[in-house]
Amino acid sequence: MTKHEKKFETAFTMETSNIKYGPGVTHEVGYDMKKLGSKRVMVVTDPNLTNSKPVSVVLEALQEENIENVLFNRVRVEPTDQSFEDAIKFAIDGKFDGFIGVGGGSSMDTAKVANLYSTYPADFLTYVNAPIGKSQPVPGPLKPMIAIPTTAGTGSETTGVAIFDLEAMHAKTGIAHRALRPVTGIIDPNNIRTVPKIITASCGFDVLCHALESVTALPYHKRPAPENLDMRPAYQSANPISHLWASKAIEMTSKNIVKVVQDVSNDKARAEMILAATFAGIGFGNAKVHLVHGMSYPVSGMVREYIPEGVKSEHPIIPHGMCVVLVSPAVFRFTAQSNPELHLYAAKLMGVDVSSADKKDAGEILATEIIKLMRTIGMPNGISAVGYGSNDIEELVQGTLPQHRVTKLSPRPANAEDLRKLFAESMTLW
Numbered sequence: 001m002t003k004h005e006k007k008f009e010t011a012f013t014m015e016t017s018n019i020k021y022g023p024g025v026t027h028e029v030g031y032d033m034k035k036l037g038s039k040r041v042m043v044v045t046d047p048n049l050t051n052s053k054p055v056s057v058v059l060e061a062l063q064e065e066n067i068e069n070v071l072f073n074r075v076r077v078e079p080t081d082q083s084f085e086d087a088i089k090f091a092i093d094g095k096f097d098g099f100i101g102v103g104g105g106s107s108m109d110t111a112k113v114a115n116l117y118s119t120y121p122a123d124f125l126t127y128v129n130a131p132i133g134k135s136q137p138v139p140g141p142l143k144p145m146i147a148i149p150t151t152a153g154t155g156s157e158t159t160g161v162a163i164f165d166l167e168a169m170h171a172k173t174g175i176a177h178r179a180l181r182p183v184t185g186i187i188d189p190n191n192i193r194t195v196p197k198i199i200t201a202s203c204g205f206d207v208l209c210h211a212l213e214s215v216t217a218l219p220y221h222k223r224p225a226p227e228n229l230d231m232r233p234a235y236q237s238a239n240p241i242s243h244l245w246a247s248k249a250i251e252m253t254s255k256n257i258v259k260v261v262q263d264v265s266n267d268k269a270r271a272e273m274i275l276a277a278t279f280a281g282i283g284f285g286n287a288k289v290h291l292v293h294g295m296s297y298p299v300s301g302m303v304r305e306y307i308p309e310g311v312k313s314e315h316p317i318i319p320h321g322m323c324v325v326l327v328s329p330a331v332f333r334f335t336a337q338s339n340p341e342l343h344l345y346a347a348k349l350m351g352v353d354v355s356s357a358d359k360k361d362a363g364e365i366l367a368t369e370i371i372k373l374m375r376t377i378g379m380p381n382g383i384s385a386v387g388y389g390s391n392d393i394e395e396l397v398q399g400t401l402p403q404h405r406v407t408k409l410s411p412r413p414a415n416a417e418d419l420r421k422l423f424a425e426s427m428t429l430w
């Protein structure tokens with residue numbers, strides 16, 4: 001068969017950042033950056049972390065190696081195109097030859113984008129995912145970047161994705177290219193700072209959904225073959241390697257999420273959760289998420305007034321992991337018929353006895369287990385509890401339809417009518 005006749009993908013690749021894990025290992029970032037040859041580094045974080053231990057350790061470590069460093073602390077939690085542009089300008093003016101993102105996904109993603117646009121300046125939409133942006137491939141390698149997460153959630157330290165809200169469209173979208181992937185992710189359990197319970201819970205559910213979606217996504221060999229090798233996406237859909245990492249992450253998250261939320265002093269559970277976030281990141285960094293994340297983006301982008309209890313924020317915010325988990329039960333009930341065995345396997349990894357389960361119940365079994373965890377941890381009861389009503393469904397559907405990048409990896413395609421039903425089902429969960 002010539003390559004012109006090939007219809008479906010026949011290959012998958014395994015790519016990830018180098019991972020360095022251990023309590024206190026943040027201090028090695030100076031050594032690592034020096035090895036990478038960087039002499040002037042932009043350290044990217046959010047305002048809440050400016051005076052935090054992880055940031056001060058990073059700055060000290062760079063100074064000890066005589067690496068010039070400049071702190072950029074204007075990351076917006078849940079970044080926007082505006083906040084990215086702010087960081088890009090700072091990066092271009094600063095003429096940096098290395099980047100460090102220290103914080104949650106927002107800080108790491110902002111560092112990736114500052115690196116990209118200061119290395120290959122372009123109009124902002126050039127590299128943004130189609131159909132919102134032009135989705136042009138990154139022209140070449142970027143400058144070295146190290147990512148240091150301070151929440152056990154996004155897995156952004158292992159992925160080539162940066163997510164943001166395009167303010168004009170009230171929609172989340174992103175930039176996804178393997179060149180954005182940090183060289184190294186430094187995973188230091190000491191960096192998981194004390195955050196409000198609801199944020200720990202949301203981050204934990206983000207990890208769980210990354211892993212559940214990676215396992216249940218369309219198999220890579222059912223994805224259309226790329227037009228040319230430059231166009232092979234970093235997100236290749238479910239494949240045997242991502243399956244391994246994501247499976248382990250489901251187990252670890254299910255065992256530890258309640259413990260970390262209920263007892264912040266449980267060091268062992270925290271260490272397991274941050275490792276689970278990285279495992280899930282390796283899984284979905286190669287496979288990708290699907291409908292759950294696709295539907296979560298307008299839930300996040302259209303927020304009106306909601307701010308979770310205990311969270312300090314100048315703007316309304318539904319944490320990413322919360323948006324994700326709120327729509328996940330409906331999605332897994334919907335996708336289960338595409339591959340009930342895999343959905344039962346996922347439920348089993350979460351601790352459910354599926355030995356006598358009927359395949360037709362696979363979606364319900366998985367959804368019930370997720371809801372059980374949500375209730376134990378105190379998540380809101382559906383998207384109605386974060387400010388949405390039936391009048392919003394059409395706009396939520398219209399906000400999901402352009403998220404092709406992820407929704408096309410759903411194991412069962414969802415049209416507008418399907419999405420209407422899924423959002424309606426997500427209004428109240430119990």
Ligand SMILES: [Fe+2]
Nearest residue numbers: 154206210320
């Ligand atoms: Fe996520």
